[in-house]
Amino acid sequence: MSPYAALLKREMTLAFRQKSELIQPLVFFVLVITLFPLGVGPSPDILQRIGPGVIWVAAILSSLLGMERLFRDDFQHGWLEQLALSDASMTGLLMLKVLSHWLVSFVPLVIISPLLALLLNLTEPMYWALMATLALGTPLVSLVGAIAVGLTVGLNRGGVLLALLLIPLFIPLLIFATSAIESAAMQLPYGPQIAIIAALLLTTLALSPFAINYAVKVSLH
């Protein structure tokens, strides 16, 4: 088995053994969304109006909760140092870790989003736009998040710092994603917004591997 396949298998096995860590951000995501109807009132119009923004903000916040898991345990157990010493490309291995993080923390979130779209009274076109933005936007969250996690993994008090570093960087994503869903609500084409998110994702995909690799090396010293 190639080292990459072995790493992917290990990541998946580990993730499904720690089920609580997998489920907690998801529960948090649902909880935050249930708070909004209680906070702003149950009027379907208002919920439909704020729905796209609420879902995306909740997705970003819940992703911050699980983000540390990306490198923390492996850093503390010295596994990242082992990876750095292996023959395989460090960048490739780290990208695989990011991929597996995306698979276990964001794919479930995309899957349960129809339920939340129902709760917030989103129409069907809005739902498809939501799916498209989540599918393209969450890998971006994982990639950018991995840079910041790589930098803060050696610190004991990384949690709030991670939010401070990452939230400003997610603003363009939030703007284009919610705007796509709002266009869908008005029966307008939302292709341009999706294209911009895809462009952001591709640029990040091209540049972030170096940044993630450098960030982890800084933490490893």
Place this chain on the structure above:
Amino acid sequence: MWKWLHPYAKPERAYQLCHTLLPWFATVAVVSLIIGTVWGLVFAPADYQQGDSFRIIYIHVPSAILSMGAYVAMAIAAAVGMIWQWRTAYMTMIAIAPVGAVMTFIALFTGAAWGKPMWGAWWVWDARLTSELILLFLYLGVMALYAAFDDKLQAGKAAGVMAVVGVVNVPIIHYSVEWWNTLHQGATISKFGKPSIAPEMLWPLLINLLGFAAFVGAISLMRLRNEIVQRELHRPWVADLVANSNARAEKE
């Protein structure tokens, strides 16, 4: 071409350079800030639409320009540190950060105080105000990350990554926010060919811009000097420095 620059990577030389440049920057800053501000407040004509409230422009625009300029300077310092492994470049980066954050705060505050009489609200979610606010968060992130590490070389590298990532994102954030909502008036002095502002209003603005730039330079030099000494505490040249400053203090 780069040969003349290299000696300044050495902290001692960088310290001496700061020492030589500081008085010049400080003088230019004080003189231009006084001239520009007095000219702007007393002698410049009032705007025919906005009356005297437009005089806030003489601090708002320079601080806004410098807030972005300082961010770019900080990111360049970080990139230099990463590429050529200069410790002094990271020190420069962290010396600029608080100055840039203060410029951003000034731009935000004066923007709010200008917006209240013009738009009727202290804060509106206008494109430029919002991107300026995000810029402040980016500065705070770099400073917080630097402060979180005990090993300051590691801190410099980590904060440097964030500074570079931030500078890549600043245009994206800016255009996304602009696209999202715009209410702010167009740029005042970006069109130098045909400025949308009368010359007698423009001159004090340019002088104040020079003043703010020199101020940012002077404070950054001062903070860089402190940072160098702080990090080089155990070197002989710092001991000489302390001995000299003691001797001077006794003479006075």
Place this chain on the structure above:
Amino acid sequence: MMRFDSFSEFVAMGGYGFFVWLSFGVTFVVMLLLVVDSFYGQRRVLQKAKQEIERKQRILAARRAAAKESQA
């Protein structure tokens, strides 16, 4: 030439006095604070360097004394 006929007109700034003076006031206070902080930082850093040097000298002196004692 001056744009204001009297000092009170200058202070009023055509009715926008509060906003204009608030902006200029806060700006220069914040800039002054930054200057003071940087000056204070310089003093703090030199103080620290001085303490460090004195500590080193004390350690050296103590070592010399210990060396003398062991010889005796």
